[in-house]
Amino acid sequence: xxxxxxxxxxxFEAAGRRFLYLSASAAVVAMDEVSTAVLEAVAAxxxxxxxxxxxxxxxxxxxxxxxxxxELTGVRALHRRExxxxxxxxxxxxxPVPLSTMVMNVTNQCNLSCAYCYEYSEDRVVQTDYGRQPxxxxxxxxxxxxxxxxxxxxxxxxxxxxGGETLLNFRVLQAAxxxxxQQAAALGKQIDYSITTNATLLGPEVIDFLAEHRFGVTVSIxxxxxxxxxxxxxxxxxxxxxxxxxxxxxxxxxxRSRPIGARVTLTRDTLDIRRVFTHLTEDMGFSEVGFAPxxxxxxxxxxxxxxxxxxxxxxxxxxxxxxxxxAIAHRHHxxxxxxxxxxxxxxxxxxxxxxxxxxxxxxxxxxxxxxLCHRFAGSDDHRLGDVRxxxxxxxxxxxxRDHHVAGKPxxxxxWARPLCAGGCYHEAHTRYGTTQAANLxxxxxxxxxxxxxxxxxGEIAVRNPAFLKQFEGPDxxxxxx
Amino acid sequence: MKHLSPVNEKARRLARSLxxxxxxGGAPDRDVVALQQQGPPQQPPGPHVPLGCSTVFSPxxxxxxxxxxxxxxxxxxxxxxxxxxxxxxxxxxxxxLNHAPDWTAKCAAAQKDWRKIDLVFP
Numbered sequence: 010x011x012x013x014x015x016x017x018x019x020x021f022e023a024a025g026r027r028f029l030y031l032s033a034s035a036a037v038v039a040m041d042e043v044s045t046a047v048l049e050a051v052a053a054x055x056x057x058x059x060x061x062x063x064x065x066x067x068x069x070x071x072x073x074x075x076x077x078x079x080e081l082t083g084v085r086a087l088h089r090r091e092x093x094x095x096x097x098x099x100x101x102x103x104x105p106v107p108l109s110t111m112v113m114n115v116t117n118q119c120n121l122s123c124a125y126c127y128e129y130s131e132d133r134v135v136q137t138d139y140g141r142q143p144x145x146x147x148x149x150x151x152x153x154x155x156x157x158x159x160x161x162x163x164x165x166x167x168x169x170x171x172g173g174e175t176l177l178n179f180r181v182l183q184a185a186x187x188x189x190x191q192q193a194a195a196l197g198k199q200i201d202y203s204i205t206t207n208a209t210l211l212g213p214e215v216i217d218f219l220a221e222h223r224f225g226v227t228v229s230i231x232x233x234x235x236x237x238x239x240x241x242x243x244x245x246x247x248x249x250x251x252x253x254x255x256x257x258x259x260x261x262x263x264x265r266s267r268p269i270g271a272r273v274t275l276t277r278d279t280l281d282i283r284r285v286f287t288h289l290t291e292d293m294g295f296s297e298v299g300f301a302p303x304x305x306x307x308x309x310x311x312x313x314x315x316x317x318x319x320x321x322x323x324x325x326x327x328x329x330x331x332x333x334x335x336a337i338a339h340r341h342h343x344x345x346x347x348x349x350x351x352x353x354x355x356x357x358x359x360x361x362x363x364x365x366x367x368x369x370x371x372x373x374x375x376x377x378x379x380x381l382c383h384r385f386a387g388s389d390d391h392r393l394g395d396v397r398x399x400x401x402x403x404x405x406x407x408x409x410r411d412h413h414v415a416g417k418p419x420x421x422x423x424w425a426r427p428l429c430a431g432g433c434y435h436e437a438h439t440r441y442g443t444t445q446a447a448n449l450x451x452x453x454x455x456x457x458x459x460x461x462x463x464x465x466x467g468e469i470a471v472r473n474p475a476f477l478k479q480f481e482g483p484d485x486x487x488x489x490x
Numbered sequence: 491m492k493h494l495s496p497v498n499e500k501a502r503r504l505a506r507s508l509x510x511x512x513x514x515g516g517a518p519d520r521d522v523v524a525l526q527q528q529g530p531p532q533q534p535p536g537p538h539v540p541l542g543c544s545t546v547f548s549p550x551x552x553x554x555x556x557x558x559x560x561x562x563x564x565x566x567x568x569x570x571x572x573x574x575x576x577x578x579x580x581x582x583x584x585x586x587l588n589h590a591p592d593w594t595a596k597c598a599a600a601q602k603d604w605r606k607i608d609l610v611f612p
Contacts, residue, residue: 357499
């Protein structure tokens with residue numbers, strides 16, 4: 010008789026119930042007493058079926074234990090020792106994935122000198138100062154990029170403007186939007202716009218333009234004055250808080266049609282997450298705030314170290330509890346890191362690649378080169394064609410083959426694999442010198458955070474399942490305010 | 491599923507696919523499901539041209555035109571049984587004299603009962 014072993018899953022508890030996250034499928038199931046008892050017994054040590062039945066005989070009938078074994082085996086939470094769970098197969102898309110989002114770097118110049126910036130710091134991928142990439146995207150290249158997006162996209166296309174500081178090239182941005190509106194209408198496609206900016210150049214004319222074209226706006230900002238002015242400084246070293254704060258308030262007052270988000274870069278010195286969150290939401294009026302640690306080589310003085318990651322996780326959990334309480338009361342909460350993870354959990358995202366870079370998302374450099382994403386735009390080593398000649402399909406297929414999670418042995422035994430798949434290519438490139446590496450420095454962090462989000466998901470699924478409907482279709486999200 | 495209840499969307503889909511074989515009497519934990527068509531086809535559909543023994547009720551061929559097993563008119567398990575009994579082709583089957591005398595006991599008519607020819611686990 011064959012030994013039953015614990016399989017590819019992660020058990021967690023929420024709202025007094027036991028749940029399982031199944032890594033083979035990214036399904037979330039609730040367990041009853043029998044399946045919980047079977048799984049716990051096998052987790053303690055592998056057992057054969059007869060032993061399991063007799064060990065649980067005082068609580069559960071043999072028939073029920075057999076059913077639970079069959080169900081747990083069927084979802085791969087258990088497996089027989091001689092039949093190990095098959096590893097994910099390297100399956101590539103047979104037809105090209107349509108382009109959904111194009112991130113357009115309209116300039117690689119910036120009026121701030123944030124020490125941690127991946128574009129200018131010691132860890133930069135692309136030589137932006139004296140390289141062959143022009144400092145500014147031309148109108149002609151912007152139009153060619155728009156044509157490229159509309160050629161490669163499905164019925165809906167998303168165009169994201171990026172930099173450098175994006176608004177330094179506002180003239181070309183405006184021209185691109187006018188051209189894209191006209192071309193999309195001619196082709197019967199829908200197009201929408203978003204922008205990431207440091208807010209230093211958000212004058213009234215710019216704000217009107219963004220509001221009029223319903224831009225999704227993300228502002229890079231680190232928090233209250235002492236935090237913001239620590240790294241986000243002008244070239245002369247002056248902090249930028251006093252310049253950006255009134256402009257952000259004006260933007261939020263004027264542009265009401267889409268929620269405006271803040272994007273915070275965490276460093277070793279700026280780890281007071283709750284204070285930053287409260288300032289950005291309550292004092293400034295952002296409806297969403299997302300946090301991410303600075304992408305750096307580990308030896309940089311501002312890199313978040315391993316104890317820093319523990320501190321981040323602890324504070325993330327604390328703030329995530331607020332999100333959970335708000336969600337149960339069907340109120341909006343702006344901690345976007347939780348919202349994004351919950352959406353992926355609810356849909357059962359099971360990623361073969363960590364993100365859409367190189368497939369549904371591409372970055373375009375100032376010269377019109379197409380790369381994995383905006384962080385690699387302009388890098389010859391990560392080039393996937395150019396906007397005029399189109400996507401280099403063989404380079405793209407090679408990229409997808411070489412970066413599939415099936416090729417990351419460390420990930421194959423990890424239960425958080427469906428949501429992480431090895432993590433950010435740019436982070437891996439900066440830390441390990443190759444986009445193919447799994448980001449092993451934050452595995453514990455990812456598992457800790459995923460576990461937190463699973464617990465929150467379980468609580469919401471039991472106490473206010475209606476909240477999760479927003480992830481199934483539009484119009485049901487609790488609105489900010 | 492009775493002892494596990496689906497919570498997210500993926501779990502609902504998983505439950506549907508796991509519950510389906512039970513209705514037709516299959517045993518999901520022992521059946522060779524990987525060789526049969528599961529879910530949407532992985533190859534673009536095209537005309538399937540059976541070759542070889544296709545004039546009788548026995549395809550007798552191990553792969554379809556794409557080199558896989560998903561497009562065969564009969565599942566490969568049936569092929570195994572057929573080659574073993576009625577054909578000169580040597581199919582590797584369990585030892586019916588000593589170890590697995592009842593291997594085909596439940597399979598009275600191959601066209602209907604091929605699913606009952608199971609793997610033999612040592």
